[in-house]
Amino acid sequence: MGRIGYFGILIIGLLAFMGSTEAHLKMGFYNKRCPKAEKIVNDFVKQHIHNAPSLAATLLRMHFHDCFVRGCDAVKSLVEAECPGIVSCADILTLVARDSIVATGGPFWRVPTGRRDGLISKSSEALSKVPSPFDNFTTLQTLFANQGLDLKDLVLLSGAHTIGIAHCQSFSNRLYNFTGIGDQDPALDSEYAANLKARKVQNYQRQHYYS
Numbered sequence: 307m308g309r310i311g312y313f314g315i316l317i318i319g320l321l322a323f324m325g326s327t328e329a330h331l332k333m334g335f336y337n338k339r340c341p342k343a344e345k346i347v348n349d350f351v352k353q354h355i356h357n358a359p360s361l362a363a364t365l366l367r368m369h370f371h372d373c374f375v376r377g378c379d380a381v382k383s384l385v386e387a388e389c390p391g392i393v394s395c396a397d398i399l400t401l402v403a404r405d406s407i408v409a410t411g412g413p414f415w416r417v418p419t420g421r422r423d424g425l426i427s428k429s430s431e432a433l434s435k436v437p438s439p440f441d442n443f444t445t446l447q448t449l450f451a452n453q454g455l456d457l458k459d460l461v462l463l464s465g466a467h468t469i470g471i472a473h474c475q476s477f478s479n480r481l482y483n484f485t486g487i488g489d490q491d492p493a494l495d496s497e498y499a500a501n502l503k504a505r506k507v508q509n510y511q512r513q514h515y516y517s
């Protein structure tokens with residue numbers, strides 16, 4: 307698993323501010339009404355990431371996907387037991403994403419809170435707004451622009467992929483069959499492509515000879 311570089315702080319900081327046009331975000335929004343909220347989240351994350359480090363990337367990605375559809379609203383969580391109805395799911399997911407990265411040895415960044423949860427969730431919107439691995443660069447820029455994010459945001463936020471995994475089906479067409487004639491995507495760095503192809507052979511050997 308890779309490490310998030312120090313500029314990851316910048317990267318995720320951007321997501322932390324997305325959706326801030328509707329709610330007024332600030333540091334320690336729950337300090338008075340639920341002072342233990344951030345600690346509860348942090349303790350839970352530290353405990354679970356310790357047992358399953360790969361969860362860190364999954365949780366960070368979940369935060370990104372959540373933000374791209376009607377702002378950052380999210381799933382229900384454990385903070386309810388301490389302070390019923392006070393802390394938004396969106397804030398919890400944002401804190402979880404940060405704490406997961408910290409717990410795997412990545413950088414720390416400050417997360418302002420005060421997000422409000424949305425009441426609408428549509429799978430069709432998730433499909434149309436969240437970028438797909440098969441989108442070209444122009445489409446990625448458009449999808450980011452739809453969220454008020456520019457080219458620099460796109461490049462920096464993509465740095466989140468320093469951690470985590472991708473399944474072969476998400477990118478194998480770019481290695482083996484980009485236009486349907488058994489070719490490689492000419493835009494893909496050739497050294498990187500060779501590296502990925504070699505890893506495929508290793509995985510194949512592992513599955514067929516060693517297990």
Ligand code: HEM
Binds near residue numbers: 318321
């Ligand atoms: C620029 C548009 C983006 C595209 C097209 C994209 C696409 C993808 C794809 C295809 C995967 C692999 C999924 C799989 O095969 O299982 C992935 C994984 C991941 N993405 Fe993105 N992504 C984008 C932006 C982001 C952003 C902005 C973040 C967070 C700030 C992010 C965080 C992650 C993480 C952490 C993983 C690894 C998940 C894991 O290991 O479980 N991505 N992304």
Ligand SMILES: *[C@@H]1O[C@H](CO)[C@@H](O)[C@H](O)[C@H]1NC(C)=O
Binds near residue numbers: 442443444445
């Ligand atoms: C990018 O993809 C879109 C949608 O599939 C397509 O309309 C557009 O022509 C593509 N642009 C480039 C530069 O390939």
Ligand SMILES: *[C@@H]1O[C@H](CO)[C@@H](O)[C@H](O)[C@H]1NC(C)=O
Binds near residue numbers: 483485486487488
């Ligand atoms: C490559 O893509 C073409 C067109 O989509 C398809 O007909 C062909 O079976 C693919 N080749 C392989 C090896 O998957």
